[in-house]
Amino acid sequence: MHYEESGHKKKSVNDAERLLKNAHEDAERMIRIAREDAERLLKNAHEDAERMIRIAREDAERLLKNAHEDAERMIRIAREDAERLLKNAHEESMQENVKETKQPNQQDESGMSLKKDKLHTVGEMASRLAHDLQNPLTIIKNTVEILKIQQPNLDVKTKDHYEKIERAVTKMTQQIKDVLNYVRTSNLQAEYVSLLSILKNVLNDLKIPEYIKIILPDEDVMLYGDPKQLEIVFSNLILNSIQAIEKKGKVMIQASDNEYFTAIDIIDNGHGIEKDNLSHIFEPLFTTKQTGTGLGLASCKAIIENHGGNIDCSSIVGKGTVFTVKLPKTEGIKQ
Known part of the structure; x- marks a missing residue:
């Protein structure tokens, strides 16, 4: 009897050990399968993420390339049209000087009206092209920002790609702004x-840039003019000063006024402007920059003169440049 009970207990222990062993093996197998599945899913997710980033980067670079080519074509067309109009205007002026006429005032007014219509047509075309380019640039900019948020731990190469795209978008956006600011002819809201x-x-x-210090006037002054148009002027002038500073420097803005005029000086300690170029800097399409449109300072001059004021520049190579804007304190705006 005792032998039977002992044998039964031993069998029960063996069965329990076998079940425990099987359960342990099953658990290990399930863990291994789960690990393999997780690794496979993780690998696939990583590959999918890399593929999505690669596709997004390729799409952004393709859009950027197309937009850049469109911008260059637009600027080239606008420059060629402007140069042709200036050439025609010069030839017409020379012909009018040697031609006798009984109604000079009427012909002058007719000629000026024709030139104005031509410039208006070129302006509308350039404005439309520039506006069309803003949409793809906005898409590219937003896409890059989203990708950077979704992938905070970017490798150095990918991060460099994104920064190149952002710099190119910023440059092209500024070029488009220059063109739009120059061709817009809306009345000033003073x-x-x-x-x-x-x-x-x-x-x-x-x-x-971190290496440039901007110094504002100690005291405020009131200007009479169109706030949006004046923002364009001072944005162009300050940006021009920033671009002239290659290392640590400063841009100082000073203001003074009298009974009739308010004068604003934008002073930088950049590389300065060559004497031969100084007399041409406000001319349309004149630029010494490789990527400039030559329209930024021309826009400033047109806007300030429409306000009844004037703009001037003095510079010493290696020392810096001073842009001086003078605005009337009363209504001198040309409508």
């Missing part, structure tokens, strides 16, 4: 406005 408020709006939109 009001009294704070200089400091204009400058603060401008600086909020500009990307200021």
Whole structure:
């Protein structure tokens, strides 16, 4: 009897050990399968993410290339049309000087009206092309920002690609702004406005390098003019000063006024402007920059003169440059 009970207990222990062993093996097999599945899913997810990033980068680079080619074509067409109009205007002026006429005033007005219509047509074309380019640039910019948020731990090569795209978009956006600012001919909406408020709006939109210090006027002054148009002027002038500074430097803005005029000086300690170029810097399409449109300073001159003011520049090579804007304190705006 005792032998039977002992044998039964031994069998039960063996069965329990076998079940435990089988359960352990099953658990290990399930863990191994789960691990393999997880690794496979993780690998696939990683490959999918890399593929999505690669496709997005290729799409962004393709859009950027197309937009860049369109921008260059637009600027080239606008420059060629402007040069042709200037050449025709010069030839017509020479012909009018040697031609006798009984109604000079009427012919002058007719000629000026024709030239104005031609410039207006070129302006509309350039404005439409520039506007069409803004949409793909906005898409590229937003795509890059989303990808950077989704992939915070980017490798150096991918991060460099994104930064190149962002720099190219910024450059092209500025070129488009130059063209639009130059060809727009809307009437000015004049009001009294704070200089400091204009400058603060401008600086909020500009990307200021860490090595450049911007010094604002100690005291505010009131200007009479179109705030949006004046922001374009000071944005162009400050950006021009920033681009002239290669290393550590500063851009100082000073203001003074009298009974009739307010004068604003934008002073930088950049590389300066060559004497031969100084007399041409406000001419349309003139530029010494490899990527410039030659329209930024021309826009500034046109806007300030429409306000009844004037703009001037003095410079010493190796020392820096001073742009001086003078605006009337009362209504001197050309409508």
